Amino acid sequence: MNVLITGGAGFLGLQLARLLLKRGTLNLDGKAVTIDRLTLLDVVAPQIDDARVRAVTGDLSDPAVLAQAIDRDTGAIFHLAAVVSGQAEADFDLGMRVNLDASRALLETCRQLAHAPRVVFTSSVAVYGGKLPPVVQDDTALNPQSSYGVQKAIGELLLSDYSRRGFVDGRVLRLPTISVRPGKPNAAASSFASGIIREPLSGVAANCPVAPETPLWLLSPRGAIQALVNGIELDGARIGNRRVVNLPGLSVTAAQMVEALRRVAGDAVADRVTWEREERIEKIVGTWPAAWDVSRARELGFESDASFDDVIRAYAEDAAVKL
């Protein structure tokens, strides 16, 4: 079987690729199916060395690029590629093209295959907004207050309908904010949720642009990768007609994140965090909910991290940072 990861050169895509190559199989319908080829599609070539890997570089919204990446042996697709929230808000057309048109083009390419490949589509808490119930349920109404959230919500609807019609066997995983991401800050409104841990651990100051009491809903990279694999291996019948699952996360405030950093890495590190609020970020992040009923996700085998202290320790291990 061939497996495709879009956004395959991104940090999540690469970590997922490494896990899949290490495993060598996916457990589908009770059978271990060998991954013969792993296609990584992105705008740049991924840095990974394995005979099973094939890189396809190009624009995901271009059907010709998709035709190179998807073939009749493609049985599983992880659709991770996206323009992040801050960027989609700043450049409306870019967000529409990548987050909406490219997702639709991918689904259309799958439809032509006529064998309904499994597709995991990652969505986001940004599909919620406005006045929310105290605890968000899987069936709480979407009310996105950003273009990114709207584009993700549309992707969810399309994946659900393509699944209902049997064009694909889709699963939407709404990821908590991923923290701690390695690398550099990006244009996501939630970029600080990694920055305020990662930068201080590297000896660099980092600003937290939201109020200390702002709640965040977090999942570690390791947890996210595990959830993506669970998502693709899940029996479609267990998901039923509601193809969207809110993944379990840790609900912590910005202040609690920095307290955890203080416990794990000490005062000198935690004191590198500054607290200057930025309205542009607060306006987006402030609409995201913090409390969730994830009982359905847990029944389906998804798990959250044990504690944010552990998340920081795992990041330090992966990034070879000495605590």
Place this chain on the structure above:
Amino acid sequence: MNVLITGGAGFLGLQLARLLLKRGTLNLDGKAVTIDRLTLLDVVAPQIDDARVRAVTGDLSDPAVLAQAIDRDTGAIFHLAAVVSGQAEADFDLGMRVNLDASRALLETCRQLAHAPRVVFTSSVAVYGGKLPPVVQDDTALNPQSSYGVQKAIGELLLSDYSRRGFVDGRVLRLPTISVRPGKPNAAASSFASGIIREPLSGVAANCPVAPETPLWLLSPRGAIQALVNGIELDGARIGNRRVVNLPGLSVTAAQMVEALRRVAGDAVADRVTWEREERIEKIVGTWPAAWDVSRARELGFESDASFDDVIRAYAEDAAVKL
């Protein structure tokens, strides 16, 4: 000011056009604004004779056609054009092109104007489905179980985001099933909700394809036209960031509809209804909710019909049927 009606040759579009021409103005921001020109866009030319009317015929998803229909004097748009539910289910690509691509093209054309015209977009109860609460609220989660419902839900999301960004001043009205429609049966799954009244009144038998106890949520054509005008005249600030309003309707079962017909038109007429269930129709209609909290809509000035008996009498009057 110029006003545009898409689907302007359809029955609702034509009735709306006649009302607008009769009124001559729209009440916007506390001022009576004269309707200088009324553009009716549809795949066929409308049958209407008035110097203010301009017909544009063509494919709504074609930007060149939209450029003919929308100009810098366009201040109000009623976007009614759609492929109906049964047809969108039978022909997936057609539904996507008209219900999704054309709506988006229309919004893009508006965005180029840079004066944020008012846009009323009609949506449908088909955006709901699956397990629903006993009473549907404005913020009940969407879970469409038909391609039509998915396409309408996507249109709602796009209109909301284009409004939030200031590209248009949009309002989404979720119309109950319109009954009694004049004319002939169409491919909508809900076509019978008019047919079981209209056909018997014309001396023709009509089949009800759903169980007698199936609940329907109905609005008369007169009520719908009035709601569309209210929708465009409504002050945008009163709608806030939730641009979607569930319109009030009458909740009646198929059996109650025929009982009303019996009361209004007699046994001979009501006995022309047959009750052979059709799975294809029941599968779609059965997912639509029947009880609604429409307090917000009523606060915004929307009203339902007084009784289904009255709806039948109004239909008979408009269609010149003697009771």
